[in-house]
Amino acid sequence: MPIAASVLLTDLYQFTMLQTYHAEGMNEPAVFELFSRRLPPERGFLLAAGLEQALDFLGNLRFTAAELDWLTDCGRFRPEFVAALEGFRFTGTVDALPEGTAFFANEPVLRVTAPLPQAQLVESRLINLIHFQTLIASKAARCVLAAPDQLLVDFGMRRAHGAEAALLAARANYLAGFAGTATVLAGMQFGIPLFGTMAHSLIQAHDREEDAFERFAAAQPNNVTLLIDTYDTEAAVHKLVNLAPRLQQRGIVIKGVRIDSGDLAEHARQVRQILDKGGLSQVTILGSGDLDEHRIAELRAAGAPFNAFGIGTRLDASTDAPTLDMVYKLQEYAGRPRRKRSEGKATWPGRKQIYRRMSEEGTFVGDCLGLEDHPQPGEALLQPVMRGGQRLAPPESLAVIRERVQQQLAALPFTLRANGTDIYPVDIAPELQELAAQLDQETH
Amino acid sequence: MPIAASVLLTDLYQFTMLQTYHAEGMNEPAVFELFSRRLPPERGFLLAAGLEQALDFLGNLRFTAAELDWLTDCGRFRPEFVAALEGFRFTGTVDALPEGTAFFANEPVLRVTAPLPQAQLVESRLINLIHFQTLIASKAARCVLAAPDQLLVDFGMRRAHGAEAALLAARANYLAGFAGTATVLAGMQFGIPLFGTMAHSLIQAHDREEDAFERFAAAQPNNVTLLIDTYDTEAAVHKLVNLAPRLQQRGIVIKGVRIDSGDLAEHARQVRQILDKGGLSQVTILGSGDLDEHRIAELRAAGAPFNAFGIGTRLDASTDAPTLDMVYKLQEYAGRPRRKRSEGKATWPGRKQIYRRMSEEGTFVGDCLGLEDHPQPGEALLQPVMRGGQRLAPPESLAVIRERVQQQLAALPFTLRANGTDIYPVDIAPELQELAAQLDQETH
Numbered sequence: 001m002p003i004a005a006s007v008l009l010t011d012l013y014q015f016t017m018l019q020t021y022h023a024e025g026m027n028e029p030a031v032f033e034l035f036s037r038r039l040p041p042e043r044g045f046l047l048a049a050g051l052e053q054a055l056d057f058l059g060n061l062r063f064t065a066a067e068l069d070w071l072t073d074c075g076r077f078r079p080e081f082v083a084a085l086e087g088f089r090f091t092g093t094v095d096a097l098p099e100g101t102a103f104f105a106n107e108p109v110l111r112v113t114a115p116l117p118q119a120q121l122v123e124s125r126l127i128n129l130i131h132f133q134t135l136i137a138s139k140a141a142r143c144v145l146a147a148p149d150q151l152l153v154d155f156g157m158r159r160a161h162g163a164e165a166a167l168l169a170a171r172a173n174y175l176a177g178f179a180g181t182a183t184v185l186a187g188m189q190f191g192i193p194l195f196g197t198m199a200h201s202l203i204q205a206h207d208r209e210e211d212a213f214e215r216f217a218a219a220q221p222n223n224v225t226l227l228i229d230t231y232d233t234e235a236a237v238h239k240l241v242n243l244a245p246r247l248q249q250r251g252i253v254i255k256g257v258r259i260d261s262g263d264l265a266e267h268a269r270q271v272r273q274i275l276d277k278g279g280l281s282q283v284t285i286l287g288s289g290d291l292d293e294h295r296i297a298e299l300r301a302a303g304a305p306f307n308a309f310g311i312g313t314r315l316d317a318s319t320d321a322p323t324l325d326m327v328y329k330l331q332e333y334a335g336r337p338r339r340k341r342s343e344g345k346a347t348w349p350g351r352k353q354i355y356r357r358m359s360e361e362g363t364f365v366g367d368c369l370g371l372e373d374h375p376q377p378g379e380a381l382l383q384p385v386m387r388g389g390q391r392l393a394p395p396e397s398l399a400v401i402r403e404r405v406q407q408q409l410a411a412l413p414f415t416l417r418a419n420g421t422d423i424y425p426v427d428i429a430p431e432l433q434e435l436a437a438q439l440d441q442e443t444h
Numbered sequence: 445m446p447i448a449a450s451v452l453l454t455d456l457y458q459f460t461m462l463q464t465y466h467a468e469g470m471n472e473p474a475v476f477e478l479f480s481r482r483l484p485p486e487r488g489f490l491l492a493a494g495l496e497q498a499l500d501f502l503g504n505l506r507f508t509a510a511e512l513d514w515l516t517d518c519g520r521f522r523p524e525f526v527a528a529l530e531g532f533r534f535t536g537t538v539d540a541l542p543e544g545t546a547f548f549a550n551e552p553v554l555r556v557t558a559p560l561p562q563a564q565l566v567e568s569r570l571i572n573l574i575h576f577q578t579l580i581a582s583k584a585a586r587c588v589l590a591a592p593d594q595l596l597v598d599f600g601m602r603r604a605h606g607a608e609a610a611l612l613a614a615r616a617n618y619l620a621g622f623a624g625t626a627t628v629l630a631g632m633q634f635g636i637p638l639f640g641t642m643a644h645s646l647i648q649a650h651d652r653e654e655d656a657f658e659r660f661a662a663a664q665p666n667n668v669t670l671l672i673d674t675y676d677t678e679a680a681v682h683k684l685v686n687l688a689p690r691l692q693q694r695g696i697v698i699k700g701v702r703i704d705s706g707d708l709a710e711h712a713r714q715v716r717q718i719l720d721k722g723g724l725s726q727v728t729i730l731g732s733g734d735l736d737e738h739r740i741a742e743l744r745a746a747g748a749p750f751n752a753f754g755i756g757t758r759l760d761a762s763t764d765a766p767t768l769d770m771v772y773k774l775q776e777y778a779g780r781p782r783r784k785r786s787e788g789k790a791t792w793p794g795r796k797q798i799y800r801r802m803s804e805e806g807t808f809v810g811d812c813l814g815l816e817d818h819p820q821p822g823e824a825l826l827q828p829v830m831r832g833g834q835r836l837a838p839p840e841s842l843a844v845i846r847e848r849v850q851q852q853l854a855a856l857p858f859t860l861r862a863n864g865t866d867i868y869p870v871d872i873a874p875e876l877q878e879l880a881a882q883l884d885q886e887t888h
Contacts, residue, residue, distance in 0.1 A: 008629040009607055011599070012640025015628065020642075020663040026649060070632045076667065116649060123643070127602040128610060135605075155455070158571040159767045161579075162608030163453055166572060184459065185452040188514045196456025198464075199567070201774035204782040205470060205560060209888045219464035223520065229786045231888050262787035313767050322766035323603045323757050330645035338648040342673045343706035444653045444675050 005060060007088075008067055010124040015077065021117045022081045028334035030116040031351050032123070033108035034130060035329075040321035044416040045424065047141050047405060048097040048109045049172050050133030052395050054126055055386060058090045061122065090118050094386035097354075099396065100137075100175055100404035101381060102412060104426050106369055107354045109134065111382060116333065123328045131326040132165060133172040139293075139318040140176035141409060143311055145417050146293040147300070151308040153195040154181035155288060156316025169316040175401050177409075182310070190398065195310075196225075197258045197286070203230040210239045217252050225256040225286065233259060233267045234274060241278030256284040258310070264289070265304035272305040286310055292320070339439040348428065350435050354381040364411050370429030449504060451532075452511055454568040459521065462561045466525045472778035474560040475795050477552035478570060479773075480578075484765035488860040489868065491585050491849060492541040492553045493616045494577030496839050498570055499830060502534045505566065534562050538830035541798075543840065544581075544619055544848035545825060546856060548868050550813055551798045553578065555826060560777065567772045575770045576609060577616040583737075583762040584620035585853060587755055589861050590737040591744070595752040597639040598625035599732060600760025613760040619845050621853075626754070634842065639754075640669075641702045641730070647674040654683045661696050669700040669730065677703060677711045678718060685722030700728040702754070708733070709748035716749040730754055736764070783883040792872065794879050798825040808855050814873030 021027070036046060063071075063085050071082045092114025103109055109130060112119045143152055154173040160166035170186030180193030187194040198216055206212035209231060217224045224247075228236035237257065244254060257275075259267050264287050275283050287299065288310035296309060313319065329347045330338050339349040348369065355368040355378035368376040385392055415422040465471070480490060507515075507529050515526045536558025547553055553574060556563045587596055598617040604610035614630030624637030631638040642660055650656035653675060661668045668691075672680035681701065688698060701719075703711050708731050719727050731743065732754035740753060757763065773791045774782050783793040792813065799812040799822035812820040829836055859866040 006629055008632055009601070009610065010628055011601055011626040012628050012631075012638045013626065013642050014640075016640055016660070016664055016667070017642055017646045020646065020660045021649075023663040024659050030645075030649065032645070067632070074631065074638075076638075076664070120643075120645060123645075124602045125607075128604065128606065131603055132605050157453070157455055158568045159575055159770070160572065161576050161605035161761070162572065162612055163569075164606030164608045166453065168606055182455040182457065184454055184456050185450055187456075187518065188452055188511070194456045194518075194520075196460055198457050198461055199564075200784045200786065201474075201476070201564060201567075202461045202464065203888075204774045204784060205465075205474065205777045207888070215468050216460070216464045219467040220460055220520070223460070231785050260786065261789050317605070317761075317766045319766050322761045322763045326603070330648045333649045340644045340648060341675050342644065342704065345705045444647075444651070 005057070006067065007061055007063055007121070008070070009128075010121065014121050014124060015071070017120055018117045019077055019081045021120070022084055027115045027117065029113055030119040030330060031332035032112045032119050032328050033331050033352065034110040034112075034126060035106055035108045035327065037325040037327060037345070038105045040324065042321045043138055044422055045102045045104060045138070045412060046134055046324070047137040047176060047408070048101045048103055048130075048134055049099050049137035049175055050130040050168070051096050051099045051110065051385070053129045053133070053168065054110065055094065055391055057125055057129060058094065058122060058386065059389065059391060061088070061090045063088055088118075089389060090114065090122065091389040092118055092386070093384075093388075095382045096385050097381055098383055098401075098404060100401040100408060102364070102408045103354065103381070104367060104424050106348060106426060107367065108352055108382065111351070113351075127326055127328050131324055133168050134326070135318050135321075135324055136169045136172035136316065137176045139315055139321070140173040140178055141405065142293040143296060143315065144177035145409060146296045147309060150296075150306060151179045152177070153308065153310045154178055154183065154315065155310040155312035157183045159313040160316040166316065171398070173315065174398060176405055177402065192398070197256075198225070198227050200227060200230045203227060209236055210243055213240060213243055214247070217247055217254065218250070221250070221252040224252060224254050225258055226254065227258045227260065228271070229259050229261045229267070233262065234270050237271050237274040237278075241274065241280060244278070244280055254280065254283050256286055256308070258286045258288060260289045264306075265299050265302040268299075268304040268306055284308060288312070290314060337435055337439060339436060341440065348432055348436060349439055350432065352432065355379065356381055358411070362411055363413060364424070366425040366427065368427045368429050369432065371431050371435065374429060374431040376429050449501070450511065451505055451507055451565070452514070453572075454565065458565050458568060459515070461564055463521055463525045465561045465564070466528055471559045471561065473557055474563040474774060475776035476556045476563050476567070476772050477775050477796065478554040478556075478574060479552045479771065480549055481769040481771060481789070482549045484768065486765045487582055488866050489546045489548060489582070489856060490578055490768070491581040491620060491852070492545045492547055492574075492578055493543050493581035493619055494574040494612070495540050495543045495554065495829070497573045497577070497612065498554065499538065499835055501569055501573060502538065502566060502830065503833065503835060505532070505534045507532055532562075533833060534558065534566065535833040536562055536830070537828075537832075539826045540829050541825055542827060542845075542848060544845040544852060546808070546852045547798065547825070548811065548870050550792060550870060551811065552796055552826065555795070557795075571770055571772050575768055577612050578770070579762050579766075579768055580613045580616035580760065581620045583759055583765070584617040584622060585849065586737040587740060587759065588621035589853060590740045591753060594740075594750060595623045596621070597752065597754045598622055598627065598759065599754035599756035601627040603757040604760040610760065615842070617759065618842060620849055621846065636842070641700075642669070642671050644671060644674045647671060653680055654687055657684060657687055658691070661691055661698065662694070665694070665696040668696060668698050669702055670698065671702045671704065672715070673703050673705045673711070677706065678714050681715050681718040681722075685718065685724060688722070688724055698724065698727050700730055700752070702730045702732060704733045708750075709743050709746040712743075712748040712750055728752060732756070734758060781879055781883060783880060785884065792876055792880060793883055794876065796876065799823065800825055802855070806855055807857060808868070810869040810871065812871045812873050813876065815875050815879065818873060818875040820873050
């Protein structure tokens with residue numbers, strides 16, 4: 001399992017704060033909410049993702065003997081504080097948006113209620129897990145909306161930021177509606193369908209391109225997708241047309257070709273023509289190479305006859321918006337609402353809920369961010385998922401989450417689906433505005 | 445150890461290609477080089493990083509029984525091929541730039557020479573490891589150059605892309621000259637110095653801000669850095685000035701304050717003044733909040749009296765240039781040079797070396813990308829690091845690499861250091877140009 005489980009994957013200040021809470025006996029219930037302060041200009045909505053890994057993290061949180069020894073030896077912490085960490089477990093409550101739910105600025109995707117030290121310590125890794133998968137699922141959904149008729153495959157492992165990013169990006173992409181991934185470990189760990197073709201090196205390692213095609217086809221007769229742009233794309237397709245009858249005699253059918261460079265739209269048109277004239281109309285064309293939702297929209301607008309796209313770097317690093325302004329803030333402690341008032345970073349205090357209103361046709365009309373104990377019209381979106389440190393249900397299957405994403409994308413207002421830069425209406429409930437104003441009167 | 449070691453963290457096409465090579469007995473030596481096709485417009489140089497993790501990966505490459513079972517059960521591969529993977533090891537040769545070396549477009553940072561299947565299988569993870577640390581070290585170096593008088597700390601764990609990115613970003617930042625990181629696990633795993641302050645939640649969890657300051661200080665009397673922007677920055681500093689004598693009686697000295705919001709330059713000036721007037725001139729000021737090299741340059745230009753900066757999101761996700769166009773290409777097989785000719789993606793063939801010329805003052809004057817067996821004037825930069833799958837030397841210490849980075853940054857032409865968008869001269873040796881032209885004559 002390559003998901004780092006170490007509780008030391010956190011910020012040092014969590015431990016300095018915990019030492020203070022330990023010294024002061026500050027162990028009352030704290031309510032923290034995880035939300036995005038604003039959306040990047042390039043995003044009109046976000047898709048919640050990563051809850052499964054977050055719950056797994058909370059459920060398995062504990063210190064190993066080696067970690068406790070290190071904390072002792074590093075010289076920063078009092079022995080009685082380190083000793084108290086030995087039996088540390090997460091025993092709190094979690095409410096969250098089901099994975100695949102669309103959400104917007106200021107709306108909590110997850111709420112933790114637990115004794116202050118527990119709720120505090122988990123901050124850094126909870127953000128780290130939910131931020132990344134939400135980031136990628138949201139980008140992937142834009143690709144899915146841009147390519148409703150094409151099969152999409154995640155090709156991004158190599159330029160994802162490290163091992164965990166590669167693996168979790170494959171999961172996030174699949175949730176959002178991708179057909180699968182090239183990342184083998186994601187197939188083994190998550191059961192995500194795998195897709196793969198060949199690299200240019202296989203062509204180059206042969207003296208003749210047609211030999212490379214034939215030998216590759218013979219080695220996996222059931223899954224032949226050939227890369228045709230190593231030297232001259234159209235010349236390669238002519239070789240393929242010549243080769244096809246010989247392969248057919250051996251019972252091998254060419255399934256697809258991949259184009260990875262040059263003017264993709266122009267090549268795809270020519271390749272389609274040569275294939276069709278050569279009796280290979282069943283052969284599909286996959287495009288790859290620096291693709292994202294914008295490039296795909298251009299290719300579709302140009303009528304490029306692609307059946308599938310492999311999307312890598314720009315997706316798995318979400319290059320146009322590589323981070324979200326996602327934070328985890330204290331909203332209540334010891335039964336009293338709390339408000340951070342820092343300039344430009346003030347938060348909405350208290351234990352909140354998202355209330356979503358729908359049109360009769362099932363389109364999202366607008367949300368209201370309100371207090372949990374002052375319900376507003378609409379559907380309440382945050383669901384109970386953990387109580388007393390125990391999950392309330394087994395993990396959702398990826399199939400269920402994929403289905404939810406399709407429903408959510410279909411219910412988004414058309415302008416958000418189409419360009420993603422419109423602003424979806426999120427009202428702040430009057431009671432919440434009053435509470436914030438009231439807290440602003442207090443002196444600290 | 446959270447670094448994913450699974451050999452299945454790779455692209456599916458590596459296995460389909462390997463199955464072809466296995467069927468055809470293609471086992472001759474292959475030479476692959478890892479390089480960046482171009483630099484992002486925002487970067488004038490790159491710093492090589494990640495070699496240590498790459499060598500660790502190559503040295504420990506093997507299939508577990510569970511992985512082999514999965515490969516068999518997935519139904520894509522022939523039993524004799526999967527069986528042949530059982531004893532799979534990396535037995536090849538690696539030459540590389542020492543970590544911390546500055547390099548430029550088209551220059552190989554690493555070269556693998558091994559039987560084709562070995563050299564091929566490792567592609568995806570080698571790029572994944574070296575791409576990310578190089579990306580981050582290069583961004584961090586720009587921050588270091590922008591803040592020569594300030595202490596820099598990595599605060600980026602929470603919005604790094606997953607666990608491994610967080611951990612390896614801490615390493616890359618430290619190599620590039622940061623003083624340390626907030627990421628505790630990086631302290632335990634790599635011995636990187638740790639820094640940390642407190643979050644707003646600690647302030648909010650107390651009814652009075654001065655109580656939070658006093659209790660935090662009492663709980664770690666040797667490392668008191670206080671966050672002062674939760675409600676009103678200047679008011680908080682006045683509270684601190686009042687509190688200081690009482691703390692001093694208890695033997696506690698306030699070390700620093702952190703400002704995380706608002707007009708940082710203006711706040712820093714006012715905070716400095718209040719501290720100095722209040723007899724706290726030894727207290728340092730740390731700035732944080734969406735910082736990068738550009739913001740730091742602005743703050744310095746504005747004369748903002750910061751002693752230190754915590755840099756997070758924009759650094760650990762390298763948000764202005766979140767990926768590099770880094771690739772791993774076959775340059776020779778079975779003793780014959782190979783060239784990919786795809787439009788816009790053609791490579792320089794053959795086994796290459798980087799030759800760097802220096803001025804008498806020790807400044808880099810220009811590089812020549814040439815063939816290894818046709819040496820050019822200048823220092824040859826690629827060094828032997830692995831032979832027969834065995835490392836030639838123990839891992840370099842981080843201290844040694846940090847020292848190298850300082851030398852490299854000092855030797856960069858001034859225009860590259862100052863703004864990073866000038867283009868450093870990299871010539872292509874005549875013999876290499878001839879070889880490429882000659883290969884272009886061949887038909888495939």
